[in-house]
Amino acid sequence: MKILYFDCFAGASGDMIVGALIDAGLPLDELREALASLPLDGVTVNADRVDRCGIGATKFRVHEGSATEGAARDRHLGHSHAHHHPHRGLIEISEMVDRSALAASVKTRAKRLFRRLAETEAAIHQQPVEKIHLHEVGAVDSIVDIVGSVFALEWLGADRIISSPLNVGSGTVQCEHGTLPVPAPATTRLIEGVPVYSNGIEAELLTPTGALLVTDYAERYGPLPAMRIRQIGYGAGDRDFSEAPNTLRVVVGDCEESRAFERVVVIECEIDDMNPQIYGVLMDRLQQAGALEVFYAPIQMKKNRPGTLVTVIASPEQRDVLSGLLFRETTTIGVRFSEMDRERLPREQVSVDTPIGRVRFKIARRGTAVANVAPEFEDCARLATEQGLSVKDVYAIVTKAYLDWKP
Numbered sequence: 001m002k003i004l005y006f007d008c009f010a011g012a013s014g015d016m017i018v019g020a021l022i023d024a025g026l027p028l029d030e031l032r033e034a035l036a037s038l039p040l041d042g043v044t045v046n047a048d049r050v051d052r053c054g055i056g057a058t059k060f061r062v063h064e065g066s067a068t069e070g071a072a073r074d075r076h077l078g079h080s081h082a083h084h085h086p087h088r089g090l091i092e093i094s095e096m097v098d099r100s101a102l103a104a105s106v107k108t109r110a111k112r113l114f115r116r117l118a119e120t121e122a123a124i125h126q127q128p129v130e131k132i133h134l135h136e137v138g139a140v141d142s143i144v145d146i147v148g149s150v151f152a153l154e155w156l157g158a159d160r161i162i163s164s165p166l167n168v169g170s171g172t173v174q175c176e177h178g179t180l181p182v183p184a185p186a187t188t189r190l191i192e193g194v195p196v197y198s199n200g201i202e203a204e205l206l207t208p209t210g211a212l213l214v215t216d217y218a219e220r221y222g223p224l225p226a227m228r229i230r231q232i233g234y235g236a237g238d239r240d241f242s243e244a245p246n247t248l249r250v251v252v253g254d255c256e257e258s259r260a261f262e263r264v265v266v267i268e269c270e271i272d273d274m275n276p277q278i279y280g281v282l283m284d285r286l287q288q289a290g291a292l293e294v295f296y297a298p299i300q301m302k303k304n305r306p307g308t309l310v311t312v313i314a315s316p317e318q319r320d321v322l323s324g325l326l327f328r329e330t331t332t333i334g335v336r337f338s339e340m341d342r343e344r345l346p347r348e349q350v351s352v353d354t355p356i357g358r359v360r361f362k363i364a365r366r367g368t369a370v371a372n373v374a375p376e377f378e379d380c381a382r383l384a385t386e387q388g389l390s391v392k393d394v395y396a397i398v399t400k401a402y403l404d405w406k407p
Contacts, residue, residue, distance in 0.1 A: 010206025014145025024233025169205030227253030
């Protein structure tokens, strides 16, 4: 299984994504051929090697006009968003994509991205989607960046795409509607529900295009996953910061087996002054409210008082509801939480005929190997009562039956 990891330690933008994928092996000529089918007159692209704070990276550039006219239009991370270029609407951009010779899957994904962006702009400006003109991303270079990124990711053919938390930068940015704080309004909406941070660099590190692409493709966020690394690519932004290399890194590798990862939030609090009868009700209500797991552990607290550590594991979307329930149902006055990944083994249930009756077994696999097998306890308890046997004897009988039966 091929995995692509976006390492967004210096944010992300559309040209950084394309540059990183070129650096990781995407043939520039294939990208040029694909983009040449877009009805954008006088547009060319190139890529060159640059140095960013001591790191070699690929800078992807879009040129408008004749080759003798010029350089790519500047689009620095942290510079003005107020471009003086025609603003295109969603319908016009979608028609441009449809008229190209791109693969159907690339067209579909690109149009979906532009629609998502238009819906984001419409929500910000309180206008219908049909009346929205895509300001920054309606410009030629951003259209090329989005379509080029979709083509590049399709060419790479990753089975899974994972991203680090996103560094958004800080400070202000000059937009179409004036000076605004970083992240810009469109970027902020696009990263709702996504782990982000700022390390203090005063620049717009995450652009709307970068936010759009990473959040649409990444299935989860976290540290570099386990893999055998095959390719590494660095895509450069325009500016060269002294604090850190202004690059996006992509890491491509192979994972030998498919694993079921999911993002969870862990909520904890300590309690030493509550009626212990309440804990049973609390666990029931937390589980009814959507907690995946709830457990208690005895701890020693200040003044040598015995207490209880309450731990709740849930999907990140349930954090606010479950934290509120802890405040309402217990005596705690503070909770802490952290997000992390967990791996769950795929499970299946099979029924096996045994000498004393039919029993259901739960089977967990890691890759193709069986990692765990267990008979259903309720079936064993029922058979023990019916046959006049101990539960442990029933376990021994049905386990042997499974071993004799297993394919």
